[in-house]
Amino acid sequence: MKKVWFGLVAAFYVFCLARPILSEAGTYACIPNWNSNVVSFVAVLDDIQDILASADAKIEKLKGFSYFGVAIAGDGRVYVANPSINAVYVLDLSGGQVIHTIRDVGINKPTGVAASPDGSFVCVTNQGNKTLTVIWVEEVPRTVDSYTVGYTPVGVAVSPDSKYIYVVNSGGNSKDAQHGSLTVIDAADGAKEWGRPLGNNPLGVAVSPDGKNVYVTNSGDDTVSVFDTSSIDTSRPVEVFDSPVAVGDRPIGIAVSPDGRRVFVANRLTDNVSIIETANY
16 A cells, blocks of 8 residues: 655644535635634635635634534535534525524534535534434424434544444543444434444544545554445444554544545644555555
8 A cells, every 4th residue: 555745734733623624516615713713714716826815705703612523514504513612503605604503402512523415414423422413404394313422422424325424432432442433323224333443542534435445543543444334234344454554643634535546644743644545455
């Protein structure tokens, strides 16, 4: 497996749970600002210089600090997790205005947010009560499901067919766990199963475009766990390698290229990105 490295500034930490999200049409980028009380809406133009110049575009000032997860749902609205006040903000994409605040439905120190590719639901990990909240955004009125997961759930991702939700539990399945764990939830009926244990302090998670592989960053081990999920309908995820893939120091954010050929891993302490070529497995 070939790995490539290139340097970045330490601020690439935002690539983790507070990573920018593009709208489906690619016209806006929504950026939650960690330890700040703003969510930036940046108009994405054709030229990179125009993108940089427009970074002071529409900004919605909100209450609370430490925004983390953000997702753009099928209803065209932006969902932003704010753990400091135990709430998820719902913002209008075109105007950047808060139109709703989700509370009191099991939201407790929300961290990760992901939207299903089919636009039907948004899911939120709650560190405060070891749960995953699933908000069915297309239903009127909206309904909410809640599922118990592991300790300190952080990263969350949805399979391309919107059938499965993958939750990374940084604290594993018990208070004294040495490693994290992966929870797989069937979005339709809530059935769940535990994947194999992860490494130390896992945080980020991403799914390949074909849904056959799931990648998890183990920030305490400087590795990435790779799971084969091609038989997820009938069996648990299987780890592809005997040991996780070594990357940089304190890997956090992770993403897969649209063609599935490369996995990009943001390493916080070495200020660089590891690129994993997937052609060899």
